[in-house]
Amino acid sequence: MSGGWKLVDSWVPFLLSILLGIPLASLGLLIAGIVLAGYERLSTSFFLNGPSFDPDKAGIMPALVGSMWVVGLGMAIAIPLGVATAVYLTEYVGSKRVSSIILFNVNNLAGVPSVVYGLVALSIVGYQLGLGRSIATGAIALAFLVLPIIVVSTVEAIREIPVSQRLGAYALGASRLQVVLHVVLRQALPSILTGSILAVSRALGEAAPILVISGLIFVREPPSSPLDEFTALPLQIFNWITRPQAEFKELAAAAIIVLLLLLLALNSLAIYLRARLQARLPG
Amino acid sequence: MTVIVYTLVSESIPFFREVSPGEFVLGREWSALFSEKKFGTLPLLTGTFLTASIGLLIAATLGLGSAIYLSEYASPRLRKAVKPVLELLAGIPTVVYGYFALTMITPFLRENVFHEMSVHNALAAGIALGIMITPMIASISEDALYSVPESLRHGAYALGARRYQVVFKIVVPAAMPGIIASFVLALARAVGETMIVTIAAGFRPVLTLNPLEPIQTLTAFIAQASTGDNPYGTIEYRSLFAVGLYLFLIVMVLNTIGLAVSRKYSSRFGGAG
Numbered sequence: 001m002s003g004g005w006k007l008v009d010s011w012v013p014f015l016l017s018i019l020l021g022i023p024l025a026s027l028g029l030l031i032a033g034i035v036l037a038g039y040e041r042l043s044t045s046f047f048l049n050g051p052s053f054d055p056d057k058a059g060i061m062p063a064l065v066g067s068m069w070v071v072g073l074g075m076a077i078a079i080p081l082g083v084a085t086a087v088y089l090t091e092y093v094g095s096k097r098v099s100s101i102i103l104f105n106v107n108n109l110a111g112v113p114s115v116v117y118g119l120v121a122l123s124i125v126g127y128q129l130g131l132g133r134s135i136a137t138g139a140i141a142l143a144f145l146v147l148p149i150i151v152v153s154t155v156e157a158i159r160e161i162p163v164s165q166r167l168g169a170y171a172l173g174a175s176r177l178q179v180v181l182h183v184v185l186r187q188a189l190p191s192i193l194t195g196s197i198l199a200v201s202r203a204l205g206e207a208a209p210i211l212v213i214s215g216l217i218f219v220r221e222p223p224s225s226p227l228d229e230f231t232a233l234p235l236q237i238f239n240w241i242t243r244p245q246a247e248f249k250e251l252a253a254a255a256i257i258v259l260l261l262l263l264l265a266l267n268s269l270a271i272y273l274r275a276r277l278q279a280r281l282p283g
Numbered sequence: 284m285t286v287i288v289y290t291l292v293s294e295s296i297p298f299f300r301e302v303s304p305g306e307f308v309l310g311r312e313w314s315a316l317f318s319e320k321k322f323g324t325l326p327l328l329t330g331t332f333l334t335a336s337i338g339l340l341i342a343a344t345l346g347l348g349s350a351i352y353l354s355e356y357a358s359p360r361l362r363k364a365v366k367p368v369l370e371l372l373a374g375i376p377t378v379v380y381g382y383f384a385l386t387m388i389t390p391f392l393r394e395n396v397f398h399e400m401s402v403h404n405a406l407a408a409g410i411a412l413g414i415m416i417t418p419m420i421a422s423i424s425e426d427a428l429y430s431v432p433e434s435l436r437h438g439a440y441a442l443g444a445r446r447y448q449v450v451f452k453i454v455v456p457a458a459m460p461g462i463i464a465s466f467v468l469a470l471a472r473a474v475g476e477t478m479i480v481t482i483a484a485g486f487r488p489v490l491t492l493n494p495l496e497p498i499q500t501l502t503a504f505i506a507q508a509s510t511g512d513n514p515y516g517t518i519e520y521r522s523l524f525a526v527g528l529y530l531f532l533i534v535m536v537l538n539t540i541g542l543a544v545s546r547k548y549s550s551r552f553g554g555a556g
Binding site for chain 1: 284286287290291294344345346347348349351352353356365368369371372374375376377378379381382383385386387414417418421445446447450468471472474475476477478481482502505506509510511512515523524527530531534535538539542
């Protein structure tokens with residue numbers, strides 16, 4: 001009998017490692033399949049042209065510029081707001097109860113489906129504030145979508161700062177504001193940057209809220225102001241996927257390659273910056 | 284939070300003046316975008332839970348298996364190497380998973396397993412959802428397994444237990460609240476996911492549990508309605524918010540349960556996590 005149990009003991013880790021192998025293998029399959037399907041479509045005209053009913057002339061220029069606009073503007077709102085919320089929570093809110101209620105809310109916000117952010121932004125910003133189905137409306141939806149990422153990473157970074165550093169600064173006669181700016185924010189900077197870059201990656205890949213706000217419109221020219229209608233890279237991908245012709249599926253795969261490379265670059269940047277800034281700052 | 288609830292509710296109130304909430308929740312027919320409108324969300328709800336359950340079933344198996352392997356068997360070096368790759372899987376945009384389901388999973392299944400499967404179907408969407416939420420289950424469950432105190436393992440070994448007995452009869456049960464929390468949170472994520480199901484599961488709000496047929500989820504309805512022209516204030520526009528409110532409530536209930544379970548667990552071993 002004991003021989004049988006020994007067999008179980010050696011098979012269990014093997015079976016479990018297969019279960020771990022499946023998601024890893026699907027990641028490989030997914031990337032290989034996309035690269036094979038799309039790489040031939042990556043040409044100069046693919047980057048410079050707009051959408052077209054002729055798949056050989058279609059490109060991602062307006063979508064790419066739209067993505068830069070909506071993500072850039074969204075981050076310009078989310079990063080200051082997120083960092084300010086985190087500093088307020090950790091440095092200025094006296095009662096533990098108030099700050100834990102706010103943090104609970106922020107955590108709950110992280111669980112709201114992204115499509116709901118699109119609906120809420122469309123109703124409040126798009127119609128009640130009158131900004132329409134514009135970049136500005138999309139940016140505000142994305143800003144609130146990624147706000148929890150920035151708040152949580154900043155709060156965690158601030159909580160790790162040793163008390164001695166604050167006390168040291170106060171002992172030298174620094175004001176509260178000086179401590180926040182020169183000690184707290186400076187120490188938290190690597191984490192704020194990493195959190196912000198993760199937020200950018202999240203916002204860059206989101207299609208659902210953008211779809212709700214801008215619809216599947218045909219945008220020929222890159223947008224030039226925050227009040228313009230727009231499309232974004234993930235939405236252009238969605239648009240091409242839903243066309244029945246095989247050529248458009250290839251275009252979708254090519255655009256996915258561009259999107260994944262952008263995300264990879266952002267994540268590498270996050271890792272690099274974190275390592276560099278942490279090495280530079282003492283303690 | 285308050286703003287979200289207020290907006291969804293205030294945009295839905297005019298809708299519920301025309302459609303009774305009873306019909307909305309229990310009605311068996313949904314045709315909001317046709318001329319003869321029916322507003323029963325039961326088909327959308329079954330579509331949502333059909334795809335999400337397939338996803339959860341897959342992700343629970345793969346995610347928990349991976350978590351047990353990484354926490355109890357893998358060398359520290361392998362553990363350190365695999366975790367970022369799983370995070371990479373979690374960071375892939377959902378349109379990409381949609382593409383994966385529609386152009387790779389469905390054709391593969393149609394050729395090799397289910398020849399009569401539709402181009403749009405709940406199964407492929409569910410599989411893609413499952414791969415998407417696997418890292419979430421793996422990561423939360425792994426934290427739970429890893430934080431089970433070493434003394435419990437040692438105690439079991441001292442009583443003569445074999446390794447698999449320690450793992451499956453001591454460590455896994457001890458980490459169960461964390462594991463269940465990971466399942467519930469992952470289910471909430473799958474229920475709220477939009478692009479995968481819109482791309483791969485179809486636009487047919489039919490009351491069916493057959494995973495080979497096209498269906499429509501709550502989120503896919505919102506996406507479909509958004510691709511068309513729904514001027515402000517029309518019943519179609521309002522129905523978006525009514526469905527959004529329904530989705531929001533379901534996801535929030537699931538998230539609250541998940542977070543409550545995981546909070547209860549984190550205090551069990553004196554905050555050993």
